[in-house]
Amino acid sequence: MTQRFEFELHGTDDRARTGTIKTPRGDIRTPAFMPVGTAATVKAMMPESVRATGADILLGNTYHLMLRPTAERIAKLGGLHKFMNWERPILTDSGGFQVMSLADLRKLTEEGVTFRSHIDGSKHMLSPERSMEIQRLLGSDIVMCFDECPALPADRARIKESMELSMRWAARSREAFGDRPGHALFGIQQGGLEQDFREESAEALRAIGFEGYAVGGLAVGEGQEAMFGCLDYAPEQLPVDRPRYLMGVGKPDDIVGAVERGIDMFDCVLPSRSGRTGQAFTRRGVVNIKNARHQEDPRPLDEACSCPCCSNYSRAYLHHVFKAQEMISGMLLTWHNLHYYQELMAGLHGAIAAGDLAAFVRGFHATRADGDIEPV
Known part of the structure; x- marks a missing residue:
């Protein structure tokens, strides 16, 4: 197993990419979906169950974990x-987004953000x-x-000011990160929906240099x-030989459209x-x-799905335990949803590798357009 952080690009289909992020704790197949383990747990799931869905990597929240x-x-x-018993x-994340959206009485300065815990x-x-x-x-x-x-929306002056502050903070983050073999620091492109600001941000990040x-x-x-309008140019502004991560996205059709536009991680x-x-996503x-x-x-929710929820439980049972507010309801539906997302990533991966992404995307949209199965 590698002792370094590396990214190998295996294949492309138009702008879509497939590859492997190699880390000392294991490989991450891209395109990759990262389940969110906000407070050191993916809610309603055991870590081994998350792994069983096909997840190679989890996300943890700095803001929540620093407070508790x-x-x-x-x-x-x-x-x-x-x-949290997850060895992969x-x-x-940096905590910045949560501070802006969750914290009380926050004050932003060049130094950073002071805030009160929610x-x-x-x-x-x-x-x-x-x-x-x-x-660290x-x-x-x-x-x-x-x-x-x-x-968003915000005016151009506010977006430019914010982007430039983020780029100064990116340089300070790189300096403070130091030399940590096997660990990676990712820069974050900002600039709202303004193409010129996005390019300016990408230039600043490339000059600093990041692993992703x-x-x-x-x-x-x-x-x-x-969002897609921005993704028509933003990924191409970033280095081709490093992973590209679209933060906080999204719905299945968001992910498919972003993969088509060159994104590797979600x-x-x-x-x-x-x-x-x-x-339930089906x-x-x-x-x-x-x-x-x-x-x-x-x-079952989806007769073509092999997850434990669809293999063992009926829609009638799932309806009952949800109405009865039983814990198993959230457990089963979360397992199914995470399985569906990982299956979607595997399908995208295979289609890109085969040079057949356009047909896969057509099939994805056509099946969704059919709507749910007829009631009994």
């Missing part, structure tokens, strides 16, 4: 991998240096730069059409969050298990 149980405590207990790669009101400071320190204490394999992500690059500042309310809370609220679109039409349906 604290990065220092996790380090004392042997690091995040040991703490982990990517941690949990107990305690006061904290996050800067590029502190974010790097927290992620956690022991994550892929570390994200500390950045600022303004909500993220397209940040999307999936923040701009809509799919605007994360999103949707599969687990939707599972806990009674929604080849034929989203199934809402709360609906009364399922209460006497002996069929």
Whole structure:
């Protein structure tokens, strides 16, 4: 097994790519979907079950873990991998997005962000240096730069100011990260929906130099059409020989469209969050298990799915346990959703390798357009 962080590009189909990210803790097949383990757990799942769905890597949240149980405590207990019983790669975000969206009474300066915890009101400071320190204490394999992500829409002056601050913070993040063989630091491209700002950001990041690059500042309310418009040029502005990560995306059709445009890595809370609220992602679109039409349906969610939920339980049972507010409801639907996402990534991977992505994408959209199976 490699002792370094490396990226091998195996094949392309138009702009779509397939490859392998090699890390000391194991390989990550790309395109890759990273389940979100916010507080050192993928909600409603055991780590071995997450692995069984096909996940090669998980995401952890710096903001949540620094507040509870604290990065220092996790380090004392042997690091995040040991703490949560996941020995494969982990990517941690920088905490910047959560500070902007969750924290109370935050104050932004050149130094960083001071804020009050949404949990107990305690006061904290996050800067590029502190974010790097927290992620080092956690022991994550892929570390994200500390950045600022303004909500869209915003005016050009605000977007430019924010992007330039993020680039200064990127340089400080690189400096504070230091020399950590086997670990990677990813830069984050910002610039909203402005192509010239995106290019300026990409230039700044390339000059600093990173092991991977993220397209940040999307999936923040701009809509799919605007996001795809940005992805028509943003990935191409980043180095071709490094992984490209689209942060916080997304729905299955978002992911398919982003893979077509050259993205390699994704994360999103949707599969687990939707599972806990009674929604299942299937080849034929989203199934809402709360609906009364399922209460006497002996069929599985998806007859073509091999996950434990579809192999062993009926729609009628899933409807019942959701209505009864039984824990198994969220467990089964989350397992199914994560399985579906990983199966989708494997399908994309295979189609790109075979040079047949266009046909795969046509089939994906056509099956979803058919809608759910007819009620019994």
